[in-house]
Structures are given as C-alpha cells and as structure tokens.
Amino acid sequence: MAETDRIPDQWPRLMCDQISARYLSMSVSKFRNLVGTGQIPKGVRVFDTTMVRWRRETLGAVIDGIGGIPMSNSADNVSSGDEWMAAI
Numbered sequence: 001m002a003e004t005d006r007i008p009d010q011w012p013r014l015m016c017d018q019i020s021a022r023y024l025s026m027s028v029s030k031f032r033n034l035v036g037t038g039q040i041p042k043g044v045r046v047f048d049t050t051m052v053r054w055r056r057e058t059l060g061a062v063i064d065g066i067g068g069i070p071m072s073n074s075a076d077n078v079s080s081g082d083e084w085m086a087a088i
Contacts, residue, residue: 014046014053023059 011023020043021031034040040062043052 011056013056015056015059016051016053017043020054020059023056024062 012019015023017031017035018028021028024031024040026034031040035042041054041058043054045051046053
C-alpha cells in the first residue's frame, strides 16, 4: 500500500499536495486544478525551500465552505428525490 493510500490516525498540520488531496477525498489532479483556479488556497513554502505544503486548518476551512468551495451539496440544497445526498 502506498503511503498516500492510507488514512492517517492523525492528520499532520502541514501536508503535501498528495496528502492534502487525500484529506479532501479527491484525486491529486483535481486538487491541483482547484488550487490553480483559486477554489482552494495556494500552499505555503516551508523552511525557505521549494517545498509547498497546505495547513490542515486551511483545508478544514475549505471543508467548512470558507475557503472558496461553495457547499452546494449541503442537505438544504438537495432535491427531495435524492436520498443518498440527503443522507450525507
């Protein structure tokens, strides 16, 4: 199993794009696309290097709908015939 295939017991405070994508349950290419379009904030360079990481708190804000991704799939916006979406 690849390192990015597992779900860690505790997510790190700083995550690379692969772990960030996993945290948000999406592919790395989708994550990079959303960063490129500004729907997910850009990562930060760490330790004065070329390493780019995303803060867990920033990704949490994205999940909460604060970081630019509209929460259009919330239960309030689900048609009554979509039981699966209403359940989540």
